[in-house]
Amino acid sequence: MATKKIGDVILAVHNISLSFGGVKALTDISFDVREHEIRSIIGPNGAGKSSMLNCINGVYTPQQGSITFRGKEFKHMDSHQVATMGIGRTFQNLALFKGMSVLDNIMSGRNLKIKSNLLMQALRIGPAQREEFQHREAVERIIDFLEIQAYRKTPVGQLPYGLQKRVDLGRALAMEPQVLLLDEPMAGMNVEEKQDMCRFVLDVNDEFGTTVVLIEHDMGVVMDISDRVVVLDYGKKIGDGTPDEVRNNEEVISAYLGTSH
Amino acid sequence: MQTTFPQLLLQHASSRPTAAAMREKEYGIWQSLSWADMATMVQHLAAGLHQAGLCRGEHMVVVGANRPRLYATMLAVQALGAIPIPLYQDAAALECIFPINNADVRFAFAEDQEQVDKLLEIREQCPQLAHLFFDDPRGMRNYDEPGLASVDELLASGKAFSVMHPDFLSTEAAKAKPDDVAAMFFTSGTTGNPKGVVHTHNSLLNRAKAGADFDKLTGADEVLAYLPPAWIGQNIFSYAQWLVSGYVVNCPESAATVTIDLKEIGPTYYFAPPRVFEGLLTSVMIRMEDAGTLKRGMFHYFMDVAKRVGPALMDGKDVGLMDRMLYSLGNGLVYGPLRNNLGFSRVRVAYTAGEAIGPDLFTFYRSIGINLKQLYGSTETAVFVCLQPDHEARADTVGVPCVGVEIKVADNGEILVKSPGLLKEYFKNPEATAEVLSADGWYHTSDAGFIDAHGHLKIIDRVKDVGRIKGGANDGAMFAPKYVENKLKFFSHIKEVVAYGDGREKVCVMINIDFDAVGNWAERRNLPYAGYTDLAQKSEVYQLIKECVEKVNADLSADTMLAGSQVSRFLVLHKELDADDGELTRTNKVRRGFIAEKYDVLIDALYGGKTSQFIETVVKFEDGRTGRVSATLRLDDARTFTPVKASDQLRTGLARAA
Numbered sequence: 001m002a003t004k005k006i007g008d009v010i011l012a013v014h015n016i017s018l019s020f021g022g023v024k025a026l027t028d029i030s031f032d033v034r035e036h037e038i039r040s041i042i043g044p045n046g047a048g049k050s051s052m053l054n055c056i057n058g059v060y061t062p063q064q065g066s067i068t069f070r071g072k073e074f075k076h077m078d079s080h081q082v083a084t085m086g087i088g089r090t091f092q093n094l095a096l097f098k099g100m101s102v103l104d105n106i107m108s109g110r111n112l113k114i115k116s117n118l119l120m121q122a123l124r125i126g127p128a129q130r131e132e133f134q135h136r137e138a139v140e141r142i143i144d145f146l147e148i149q150a151y152r153k154t155p156v157g158q159l160p161y162g163l164q165k166r167v168d169l170g171r172a173l174a175m176e177p178q179v180l181l182l183d184e185p186m187a188g189m190n191v192e193e194k195q196d197m198c199r200f201v202l203d204v205n206d207e208f209g210t211t212v213v214l215i216e217h218d219m220g221v222v223m224d225i226s227d228r229v230v231v232l233d234y235g236k237k238i239g240d241g242t243p244d245e246v247r248n249n250e251e252v253i254s255a256y257l258g259t260s261h
Numbered sequence: 262m263q264t265t266f267p268q269l270l271l272q273h274a275s276s277r278p279t280a281a282a283m284r285e286k287e288y289g290i291w292q293s294l295s296w297a298d299m300a301t302m303v304q305h306l307a308a309g310l311h312q313a314g315l316c317r318g319e320h321m322v323v324v325g326a327n328r329p330r331l332y333a334t335m336l337a338v339q340a341l342g343a344i345p346i347p348l349y350q351d352a353a354a355l356e357c358i359f360p361i362n363n364a365d366v367r368f369a370f371a372e373d374q375e376q377v378d379k380l381l382e383i384r385e386q387c388p389q390l391a392h393l394f395f396d397d398p399r400g401m402r403n404y405d406e407p408g409l410a411s412v413d414e415l416l417a418s419g420k421a422f423s424v425m426h427p428d429f430l431s432t433e434a435a436k437a438k439p440d441d442v443a444a445m446f447f448t449s450g451t452t453g454n455p456k457g458v459v460h461t462h463n464s465l466l467n468r469a470k471a472g473a474d475f476d477k478l479t480g481a482d483e484v485l486a487y488l489p490p491a492w493i494g495q496n497i498f499s500y501a502q503w504l505v506s507g508y509v510v511n512c513p514e515s516a517a518t519v520t521i522d523l524k525e526i527g528p529t530y531y532f533a534p535p536r537v538f539e540g541l542l543t544s545v546m547i548r549m550e551d552a553g554t555l556k557r558g559m560f561h562y563f564m565d566v567a568k569r570v571g572p573a574l575m576d577g578k579d580v581g582l583m584d585r586m587l588y589s590l591g592n593g594l595v596y597g598p599l600r601n602n603l604g605f606s607r608v609r610v611a612y613t614a615g616e617a618i619g620p621d622l623f624t625f626y627r628s629i630g631i632n633l634k635q636l637y638g639s640t641e642t643a644v645f646v647c648l649q650p651d652h653e654a655r656a657d658t659v660g661v662p663c664v665g666v667e668i669k670v671a672d673n674g675e676i677l678v679k680s681p682g683l684l685k686e687y688f689k690n691p692e693a694t695a696e697v698l699s700a701d702g703w704y705h706t707s708d709a710g711f712i713d714a715h716g717h718l719k720i721i722d723r724v725k726d727v728g729r730i731k732g733g734a735n736d737g738a739m740f741a742p743k744y745v746e747n748k749l750k751f752f753s754h755i756k757e758v759v760a761y762g763d764g765r766e767k768v769c770v771m772i773n774i775d776f777d778a779v780g781n782w783a784e785r786r787n788l789p790y791a792g793y794t795d796l797a798q799k800s801e802v803y804q805l806i807k808e809c810v811e812k813v814n815a816d817l818s819a820d821t822m823l824a825g826s827q828v829s830r831f832l833v834l835h836k837e838l839d840a841d842d843g844e845l846t847r848t849n850k851v852r853r854g855f856i857a858e859k860y861d862v863l864i865d866a867l868y869g870g871k872t873s874q875f876i877e878t879v880v881k882f883e884d885g886r887t888g889r890v891s892a893t894l895r896l897d898d899a900r901t902f903t904p905v906k907a908s909d910q911l912r913t914g915l916a917r918a919a
Contacts, residue, residue: 150518
């Protein structure tokens with residue numbers, strides 16, 4: 001099989017430190033993400049993985065450090081701006097509209113791309129309707145891609161957890177992101193659901209060329225699908241490299257398995 | 262019908278080019294393909310395959326779900342005088358090796374990555390398999406195996422070729438003769454390798470036309486293609502009859518959306534095996550039990566009306582004015598919405614076949630106004646042997662021989678068929694062909710049955726299982742174990758039955774209760790029980806089962822051929838028959854011989870006239886551990902009935918009519 005082409009650095013974090021009062025969530029973290037790669041962030045519970053993602057997409061503002069996206073440096077990211085720049089994300093604890101259908105949930109991901117205003121949309125004026133058709137088509141392609149055609153009209157709250165996660169991914173894909181941040185997309189899934197989700201992540205990366213930053217607990221999954229891995233422990237970076245390098249890193253082994261002193 | 266598949270396509274494309282031929286739901290919308298579009302696609306595919314080197318007379322495998330491109334590929338292959346072999350899309354890779362090597366297949370059409378992976382996996386064992394075309398490019402961008410190309414590329418190369426040769430399809434198609442081989446279907450043998458059933462254009466199209474004429478199918482009909490294309494029935498309903506009648510075949514979006522698509526399309530011609538109808542009924546019943554009191558009351562009231570009036574209306578019999586009015590009220594309030602909910606609003610003709618269908622299940626659908634009928638046939642007969650006419654559908658027969666079919670019953674009870682739809686041969690297997698196809702043209706079905714007083718064919722069992730009662734009052738009477746077992750299994754309280762009687766003086770059965778159904782029944786009667794074994798031995802349960810057995814006996818007594826198969830004694834087993842214990846096959850069929858050996862004390866007790874018997878059995882749990890179950894079983898007698906003679910039957914029938 002042909003190997004995929006990994007590009008230049010698209011996103012980098014430099015010396016990020018974040019603390020909540022006296023609690024240091026992140027200390028002096030730096031790493032970069034290259035275009036088209038699958039970059040994983042791993043670490044034990046409370047290592048600061050989600051905090052790291054939240055800094056990147058502007059939910060938290062780090063006290064120190066900066067973030068570079070496509071060559072532009074930011075002291076802090078603004079979440080709306082992050083989305084328009086092309087960084088999408090999914091959530092560890094699903095944040096879907098439970099009463100709305102799968103279709104409408106994914107459609108909501110197109111929000112940023114819709115040009116016509118509320119009034120035009122409400123009155124279904126020509127251009128607004130045409131625009132809706134275009135977006136509907138984009139959404140239908142995502143539904144087809146994620147193989148959830150059978151649930152198009154089902155309220156999300158009625159779906160099993162694994163499918164809800166897929167809808168969450170669908171909504172993130174709807175904004176056609178260049179970088180996709182996935183916060184534990186496989187948590188709480190059974191083996192079969194995990195395999196499906198792995199395939200979707202790989203396909204997104206492969207077919208759309210989307211760069212993926214992935215937080216995941218399942219080591220098997222991480223080592224299988226990642227190009228490079230960052231390891232955090234107690235808010236500090238203890239490892240960075242290819243899955244093989246990380247697997248043989250002494251510090252990483254002791255963080256995961258514990259050491260005898 | 263002296264024509265070929267590609268000829269029929271060309272006829273439709275020239276006489277009604279803009280009419281819809283197929284629809285496929287994609288991206289949430291039903292996308293139509295006209296007959297002209299279809300012909301163009303087939304021309305391009307045929308030209309592409311011709312350039313890739315597909316020769317006249319060679320075989321090409323097609324494997325995938327129902328998609329316009331799959332059917333177009335089959336047409337293109339046939340147009341080139343090659344022979345398509347549809348394979349089951351859920352077959353394991355290893356199962357594909359035999360057909361591919363048997364027919365020396367070099368070309369294959371695979372729907373998607375899953376099917377491609379399967380074929381690549383067996384490439385070592387099938388080195389001649391040189392050309393693989395895939396339809397759906399999803400996940401395929403990094404594949405660079407030799408000989409692998411997309412259908413899009415194939416179409417593009419065919420399109421370029423067609424610029425120079427615009428009449429390629431019609432010239433090639435004209436070379437095929439009706440008696441040429443058109444397709445090959447592999448049947449899964451229970452033992453040994455599968456056999457390739459060879460059919461000609463004429464055998465398939467002749468039967469397709471016979472069926473279409475019988476039910477007056479037209480270009481205005483709609484069909485949903487959802488069963489595997491490798492099954493000959495699907496091939497007839499969505500391919501041969503599609504070309505013969507020119508109706509629209511609709512391909513569902515995915516396997517998971519079939520029920521949704523069924524509602525959207527509302528087919529007019531529908532086929533499903535009994536288990537699909539059973540599943541639909543169960544889902545309706547469960548939802549009804551959850552409905553509000555008013556709705557539930559209305560449903561049950563009108564279902565009673567339907568049960569009484571519906572089948573008679575369906576059969577075109579006279580019904581009183583009051584009943585007629587009640588039924589039409591029910592139709593507005595219950596049956597209509599129900600049919601709509603099931604996606605059956607427009608169904609004009611629905612068929613079921615493959616296994617015995619319970620009378621209650623059959624009557625349910627007919628009573629709510631769905632014209633459900635049965636047919637009889639197999640891969641070797643190109644499906645249509647017998648069909649039930651519109652007003653004569655019954656649960657226990659499979660209809661009258663259709664046009665062109667001759668049926669005779671051999672001395673051993675086997676049904677022999679002569680029909681224009683018979684297979685040409687089993688591929689490269691003259692011994693197997695000689696076994697089923699006699700020199701004077703009779704096909705041996707290996708089903709035992711007879712033609713009843715109304716001219717309907719009735720299937721009772723496999724020939725090899727049919728036995729004879731020996732000694733006693735019914736000496737020499739025919740004994741059909743499966744027929745008796747099925748009749749008992751149609752009762753919801755009975756899960757499994759094993760019947761014995763071959764070479765004995767009477768019929769005895771061992772019964773498994775359906776734990777859920779009987780448990781529920783017991784709870785509603787405030788009947789306490791400790792578990793399966795305890796429940797099975799309750800005298801109330803024995804009474805319940807006894808009533809079922811006696812109903813079956815009463816039924817059998819009216820049957821001239823099988824009156825001797827009435828059940829004299831029965832017992833309810835203390836444990837469920839289980840495939841893990843070797844009592845059932847993996848497809849849940851009872852292994853009569855094995856059970857007879859394992860429970861010989863019970864058989865002896867049944868025939869020895871005992872009223873109770875102690876038994877201890879070893880059971881195997883799912884994790885491989887074993888345990889013991891013991892119980893003292895009751896053995897009970899059931900009332901049998903003196904056979905009703907045909908003349909008596911006629912008399913009581915007349916008395917009832919008067």
